[in-house]
Amino acid sequence: MVTGISSRLILVIAAVSIATIGIFSYLLTDAQHRALLSQVEHNAHQISETIKSSTYHDMLLNRREGLHRMIDTFGKQEGIGQVRIFNKEGAIIYAAEGADIGTMVDKQAEACYACHAADRPIERLPVDERSRVFQVEGAPRQYGIINPIYNEPSCWQASCHVHTEDQTVLGVLDITMSLADVDRQLLSSWIKVALFAATAVLALSLIIWWFFENLVGKPVSRLVTATQRVAGGDLTCKVDVKRRDELGRLADSFNDMTGKLREQHQQLIQSDKLASLGRLAAGVAHEINNPLTGVLTYSSFLLKRAEDAETREDLEIIVRETKRCRQIVKNLLDFARQARPNKSDVDLDGVIRRALEILRNRLTLEGVSVDVDVARDLPSIKADRDQLVQVLVNLIVNAADALGKTGGTITIRSAKAAGGVVLEVADNGCGINSENLNKIFDPFFSTKGHEGTGLGLAVVWGIVNEHGGAIEVASNTGRGTVFTIRLPDSAAAPPSARECA
Numbered sequence: 001m002v003t004g005i006s007s008r009l010i011l012v013i014a015a016v017s018i019a020t021i022g023i024f025s026y027l028l029t030d031a032q033h034r035a036l037l038s039q040v041e042h043n044a045h046q047i048s049e050t051i052k053s054s055t056y057h058d059m060l061l062n063r064r065e066g067l068h069r070m071i072d073t074f075g076k077q078e079g080i081g082q083v084r085i086f087n088k089e090g091a092i093i094y095a096a097e098g099a100d101i102g103t104m105v106d107k108q109a110e111a112c113y114a115c116h117a118a119d120r121p122i123e124r125l126p127v128d129e130r131s132r133v134f135q136v137e138g139a140p141r142q143y144g145i146i147n148p149i150y151n152e153p154s155c156w157q158a159s160c161h162v163h164t165e166d167q168t169v170l171g172v173l174d175i176t177m178s179l180a181d182v183d184r185q186l187l188s189s190w191i192k193v194a195l196f197a198a199t200a201v202l203a204l205s206l207i208i209w210w211f212f213e214n215l216v217g218k219p220v221s222r223l224v225t226a227t228q229r230v231a232g233g234d235l236t237c238k239v240d241v242k243r244r245d246e247l248g249r250l251a252d253s254f255n256d257m258t259g260k261l262r263e264q265h266q267q268l269i270q271s272d273k274l275a276s277l278g279r280l281a282a283g284v285a286h287e288i289n290n291p292l293t294g295v296l297t298y299s300s301f302l303l304k305r306a307e308d309a310e311t312r313e314d315l316e317i318i319v320r321e322t323k324r325c326r327q328i329v330k331n332l333l334d335f336a337r338q339a340r341p342n343k344s345d346v347d348l349d350g351v352i353r354r355a356l357e358i359l360r361n362r363l364t365l366e367g368v369s370v371d372v373d374v375a376r377d378l379p380s381i382k383a384d385r386d387q388l389v390q391v392l393v394n395l396i397v398n399a400a401d402a403l404g405k406t407g408g409t410i411t412i413r414s415a416k417a418a419g420g421v422v423l424e425v426a427d428n429g430c431g432i433n434s435e436n437l438n439k440i441f442d443p444f445f446s447t448k449g450h451e452g453t454g455l456g457l458a459v460v461w462g463i464v465n466e467h468g469g470a471i472e473v474a475s476n477t478g479r480g481t482v483f484t485i486r487l488p489d490s491a492a493a494p495p496s497a498r499e500c501a
Helices: 005-054 056-060 064-075 180-231 246-305 309-336 348-365 385-403 456-466
Strands: 080-087 092-095 131-135 141-150 169-178 344-346 368-374 381-383 408-417 420-427 470-476 480-488
Touching (some): 005 064, 005 131, 005 141, 005 169, 005 180, 064 080, 141 180, 180 246, 246 309, 344 385, 348 385, 348 408, 368 385, 381 480, 385 408, 385 456, 385 480, 456 470
Parallel strands (some): 368 408
Antiparallel strands (some): 080 092, 080 169, 344 381, 408 420, 420 480, 470 480
């Protein structure tokens, strides 16, 4: 089962949120608990002091009925559990519940251990040790506070002389208060905190999921879909993510990658076509070369002996067309036998001058002017000089054919480029239809009709590819065509496929 990134992120955020809110809630409720206990302790201490002060004279004069009445009155107040007075031996001498009077307390019980640790009363009990929280089975929690009743001069100097001077603690006033209200408030707080935590975690998870899904999830899904289409062979797909963040840069990189893959794929197809057709052309050329030679030889011999004008005209057509077939066969052999480049450091300016020198007469006769713009300080390139001259000658011839009999201008430019040089051959001729632009490098495809063999640009493409370069074409019908060749310089030129073989 595949778990999405958004689901994992939400689980992590939910866990962190629950832990954070849980710790905060615990600290908050613990502080509230201590605050409520402190308030109860303060109230219990005030009540204890009030009882102690109110019963002072009754105890001094040994007025038991007044003491019982006072203790009963306080014991019946809401929230007070028990009001008792112990003597130093642990016997209950006064209590709000009369049945407890005269009984002994359990000195080891939680409510009494503070006063009777080590089996003897503590004479001076610190204030922070006077309170305790305990719970009797089946009843709410109780808060108890004890208030020692110390011997004073007025006690042992009284006429009754009940207590001696050396007696430090006369008894203990013990008050317990119910913590039911405190527990109810704490439970209510815990419920509210739990509801708040659940709501906060749910709301936070939904908000983060929405933002993540729109900012990350959907773009990533489009990227995944696009990669699947590319894996299926569709190299035309693009990812439409227009953003200025990492995903936007990833989408741009993906689109650049698919564009380069598409170019490489087209080059591979072109290379495969050239290789297959080259093998086919070599076989066909060898098979038909000898019969063509025989036809040309006998037709030329018959033309010399023919006296009839009509016969001579027919034989001239046979000789002319046979020579044309022989030239096609020669082109096929040249195409099939593309030689391995004999690379050396080549000056592009010299290549341009050599190609123009070869074609000077033809260009002059056809009224074609050439505008050459060669950049200065061009880096040398690692190439086969003769093959580059052949490339340039083919491109110039095609440009001249596009200008037609009316003539025109061919512009040759060269310039520096990143890691190499750029060579452009442009004309202002008839241009190429857009539907034919992707076919012009295919072998035997020609826009010249019967006048072209369709091999010139295929040979150009093969030579440029062997030199590790790339060729591009841009054309507008009626406005001209521009061929752009990019070649690496001597430092950046990679070895050709044949050199690696």
